[in-house]
Amino acid sequence: MFNRNPLPWATPTGMSRRHFVKHLAGASAMAGTAAMMGQSIRVQAEEMRKNQKSAILLWMGGGPSTIDIWDLKPGAATSGPFRPISTSGDMQICEHMPETAKQMHNLSIVRSMSTREADHNRGRYYMHTGFVPNPNIEHPGYGSVIAHELFEQRQDLAIPPFVSIGGASTGPGFLGMAWAPFSVTSNGRIRNLQMNLEERRLLQRMAALDVIESGFINRTRGSAASEHQKVLKKTLDLMTSEQMEAFKVDKEPEEIKEMYGTNNFGQGCLLARRLVEAQVPFIEVDLGGWDNHAGIFPTLADTKLPQLDKAMAALTADLEQRGLLENTAIIWMGEFGRTPRINAGAGRDHWARSWSCVVGGAGLKGGLAVGETSSDGLAVETEPYSSEDLMATVCRGLGISLETTYTSKNGRPMKIAAGGKVIRELIA
């Protein structure tokens, strides 16, 4: 990693010039360089950025009640009190989602999701990886996979290619810690970013560290030890990069912050847009609190849906306005849906058999409701879709080949999106 021979004791002769400039030049020097950049280069960079794909996952931790949001059943015994309203797309959604309703021409609902995992941990794992939990193998999450695939095109990215805002997402599995989600809070403030040490001394420390690390790796021969080295490299990149400006969500104009909603999820979505602009391939924004086993309707109407509505609508509109939506996939989902039957505590329990997810952007068709559930919402009546199918569709939108295959550490081949089939209706 850090050039070891000769060591950078006195002069930077031991490292490539690019490496040296990247790490040694302080923020002020970099700002100078940027100012000198010609107009044409900037335009070119702008063009490149536009062609680079990203994905944003809006993760609804706890299992959102999709029968009350995206696939209402007015008149059925299983229906809640919410009424459907018309949208800019070819479907109706919940009355508590009025802003998002205006964006539905950009987004499509998959109403025939049918999965089997109705426990939080299992559902979270399955919806994030396309695999059921298996004690013998750790599958990489979609975030790590997409980051891994799209990182190729943007080697200069110093920000970790998979950022998780306000939640932990799912780990990188056998891809290794270098592809782990970088967890940040929605205010974008990152702890311990400043070292306040002269750069040359920092590099010398890093060189000393490298000697110690490499010795240990050679002696123990385990992969656990070598993963650490890659993470150190990424950490150093990030500490010394001006790209970290992207996290300063505070710098957004007040009206933009207002538009997204001044709560954690709203600001998290705004941060996600900034990270897309900085070319981060995969961003997850978490909104928890959907595990409404009791008293579900006031919780949805008063808290959850207003937050979701504002932020999701603002994100979609903002990306579109900036010309980023055609290259940015938006995915909305949770572990599972909730029981059509309303329980004795006026809540709904876990339900995976028939529920909805939402996708859009990255060239996927918007405005559609794909698939149908029965009139009481208890069963899927058209072709059922899975986590893998949704992922395959998103990969298609992002231009990632579905033939991409990984090999797990024990030599087992693993097809990207677990061999899921593309949802045809969503492909333009």
Next chain:
Amino acid sequence: MIRPVLLLVLLSGLSTVFVSGAAHAQSSSAAEQVATINKLIEQNWADYEIRPSGVVDDAKWCRRVYLDIIGRIPTLEELAEFTSTRDRNKRQQLVQTLLYDDRYTEEYARHWATVWSNILIGRSGGTDRRSLTSRDGMQKYLRDSFAMNKPYNEMVYELVAAEGATKPGTENFNGAVNFLVDKVNDENAVLATSSVSRIFLGQQVQCTQCHNHPFNQWKQQKFWEFNAFFRQTRALRRFVDGTRDIDHAELVNEDTAGEGGDPEDAMIFYELRNGLTKVAYPVFVDGQEIGRSGFVSDSNRREELARLITGSEFMDKMYANRMWAHFLGYGFTKPVDDLGPHNPASHPELLEYLGQQIRQHSYDPKTLIEWITLSKPYQLSAQITTANEIDDPTLGEMPKFSHFYLRQMQAEQLYQSLVAATGAGAAGSYEKQEQERRKWLSQFVVAFGTDEGDEATTFNGSIPQALMMFNGDLIKQATATDKGSFLGEIVDDDTRLRAKLDAVFMAGVARRPTRMEQTMATKLLAARGGDEAAMLQDIWWALLNSNEFIMQH
């Protein structure tokens, strides 16, 4: 204090480092159990035609056992004391010192209280404003329990059956209630059901709440029968006088009429997926029934449950499995708390044996620790050889324990290690230190937003962890060079630079520097213009940030 003589002792001790440690247990009271563990582990090696790695040297083993038993690395002094001893039985002696010497009682109790708090209420338990759990209360109960070496079955009984107030200093305080206090009020105590059965019996039942599990012997009926044991239990809020601010909570048992309205026959209802309603009464996992009355005076359901759990051999196996995993990095099953028939154990006979033995030895935690830490697999080096490289559980293979598995320290272990090694974070009263520690730990906890309080840690080799190790305040304190600091003491010591360098390496990674590392130090010294303190600071920083430091190996 590091005195010159100490560094000399330290260096002389190193010459005896490479003594065999495996045979040490033979003369001990634990000999029979250790021999049986070794026999069963070796049998498995023979079956797979693998050969174990060599025995780890004394200094590294010392570091390992300090981390596992009292939750921190040894200080230079402790390391020197151990490595300079020539006694054949010194590994056993060290284990006994850590377990029984009064000097270590507090650290032992704190470490195991931390481990069990994380098991029972998670790292975020009691940290949310709305939570009824008192983390202080939980930890006080556990610290006291481990300090007095409470038998495991008693601890389980108390945790399951506890009544009383959550917060230390309140009337009726009983810290054990903090395990269940946030798990009984919502959703008919389904969280208490799944937690108690998983943590103490290794039965993963959470899916069977709603339906029969496809590959688990638990059926939906069993879930609700187990759940029925918790239906007398309520967590009551106690307010600050004259306000609506919650001061603490109290876990109580109340008579219940069940859902059928008859306290003499307190049944509960649950619903099948097809909409049919069925009835359940308290029945234990093995089919033992208790009285159906909902009156606490007739049948205290949680006490009955505690009695049944502590009589179950699943509890014995679960305890053995958890403790084995704590020391060896992997349990006999993965996940460690799933002993269901769909999840076969790597060493079923050994798991069975350890469970029986711990029951016969009155569930004495320290006895079990002695057996495990003196067993052969715990003596092995982490260096993989060609004769055992197939033994790699990260590839999905069942663990064979033919070499020590590298694993990262827990955040709590890192914190205590830095406190012990350098005095970082150790200023102020106990309460203040505990507050600092908790604040520091909280930066690594991420919640998943479910009602079950699921959480993850980013102290897992991630970038936030690396940033903290690079630049965090704790590391700044640990690498300070002013007078009286860890490095300051070493710098001021009247020895050659080489001895100082040895001391820094021993303190961090329990070995002396290699030749390459010495060369690196020489170059660093030149780069620092001959400033020894600055050079040692650079080296110490690099050591703390190395994989070798953060790994248990």
